[in-house]
Amino acid sequence: MAPISDSEEWAALVAHAQHIRSLHLRDLLTDEARCEGLCWNAEGMLFDASRQNATLETKALLLALATAAEVEEKKAALFGGEMVNQTEGRAAFHPALRCPRGTAMLVGGKDVVPEVHTVLDRISAFSEKVRSGSWLGSTGKPLTTVVAIGIGGSYLGPEFLCEALKCDPGAGAAASTGRVLRFLANVDPVDFARATQDLDPETTLVVVVSKTFTTAETMLNARTARDWLARGIPGQDLATVVRQHMVACSSAVDAAVAFGIDPENIFGFWDWVGGRFSVHSAVGMLPLSLQYGFPVMRDFLAGAHAMDEHFRTAPLADNLPVLLGLFGLWNSSFLGHATKAVLPYSQALLRFPAHLQQLDMESNGKSVAMDGTPLPFETGEIVFGEPGTNGQHSFYQLMHQGRVVPAEFIGVCHSQNPVAMPGEPVSNHDELMSNFFAQPDALAVGKTVGECATEGVPEHLQEHQAFSGNRPSMSLLVKDLSPFELGKLLALYEHRVAVQGFVWGINSFDQWGVQLGKVLAKAARNQLAESRNGQPISGFNTSTTRMMRQYLDLSASST
Secondary structure: OOOHHHOHHHHHHHHHHHHHOOOOHHHHOOOHHHHHHOEEEEOOEEEEOOOOOOOHHHHHHHHHHHHHOOHHHHHHHHHOOOOOEOOOOEOOOHHHHHOOOOOOOEEOOEEOHHHHHHHHHHHHHHHHHHHHOOOEOOOOOEOOEEEEEOOHHHOHHHHHHHHHHHOOOOOHHHHOOOOEEEEEOOOOHHHHHHHHOOOOHHHEEEEEEOOOOOOHHHHHHHHHHHHHHHHHOOOOOHHHHHHHHEEEEOOOHHHHHHHOOOHHHEEOOOOOOOHHHOOOOHHHHHHHHHHHOHHHHHHHHHHHHHHHHHHHHOOHHHOHHHHHHHHHHHHHHHOOOOEEEEEEOOHHHOOHHHHHHHHHHHHHOOOEOOOOOEOOOOOOOEEEEOOOOHHHHOOHHHHHHOOOOOEEEEEEOOOOOOOOOOOOOOOHHHHHHHHHHHHHHHHHHOEOHHHHHHOOOOHHHHHHHOEOOOOOEEEEEEOOOOHHHHHHHHHHHHHHHHHHHHHHOOOOOOOHHHHHHHHHHHHHHHHHHHHOOOOOOOOOOHHHHHHHHHHHHHHHHOO
């Protein structure tokens, strides 16, 4: 199949990009009809693309490209449970994880929704037992602390949500009183020490998250945690300690049982759940339900389902994930911007950019089409970000006067922790949002040398204080960060990633690029074990051999 770059629609956008480069956002923003036509209000969210280097013609050409790339058909295949992850021979059916009970979603002719809700019911019952104190540790103490062990999608998504819910007064703050949830991802023993410092093994429950129960980093951390529990709870046999203090989220029941976990304490998920799309499965639902209670997480699932339905049914021209994806693709594939900054103006979303780094770059960092043929263009975007206003005092200097980095601003109407002090002209949240409104305009409009002169800036500083502007951004304004709204926000970005993959013609649901490093790490691990017993280093290139020798010498001398 010919790549989408061979299509007339792609060629039209390439030609159109040349015209757009001659326009400045300072002028484009004066066109009210254009600005109105590049704003959408749906699902309680306002999406504003008027500060994109784009016109209404751009929007029409992008929608034509989406049609040519068969986005509607590919979207239907995803929701239909078809094998959209062709290289791994499976569906990518994460929308089924948040589908309401009684609504059928089929994979291979089988309705998987009853299975999903069987697991959710077990999570609800178990989390309530732990939270109420009817499930106790091996010494009879309530389990008030949870350490969730996982990496990648088993960690970043749940951690983002844990932080986002922490200060929510209507759900997280009240529901988590007296409880602690920590995440352990890095195999670095320092991360284990940080995760378990000041914790009491007798009141700690460990959740091991691994689909196959073979991920090297996760399993070493799990064994380390098992040893920490055994040493910290003396007088109890290991089987009892593991039964009361360790549970698993895994599809590899036999491997989890072999590790020592009771079959009743294993919460499964399915091969059609990709790691970075797994927050709504037991991977996220179990630790987060233990921390915040299942009713809170049920609202989160409902919000994600609401966005699923919007993505599934809304026309392309009014579809938020489609539009967000198309403008991102416009910046990367046609205007040549390899990077994007995700800038949430909410401290509660401080870990959202980190989750999106994996969600986006692991999904769309590909170099071949679905059929394996090399692509004549680059895919994916380099994602980074930091909450506002912190980022303004960090990397915004580069964005304003250095490289052009398309930005995505996320603003929240209702603060989780409103503060309004007497004598202050605005509330703390209004101060934050003043920056949310100002930064996109500063990037877009900039400031000329003439304006600097008019303001009385000394001539020798005018060039330094001028801003070229014409730097694109998108703004997303959401009502609040309740569990329901967080569900919508996360699903919006999940589907946005898929849309871009659909257009590029790649598989957004595999991650073969992760595997090679794992294989090489295994060889290095074996060599280190042998070298610690006196065997010489062999089979590695000169550079790696030199580094290994240095490491073995210095690490041995420091112990």
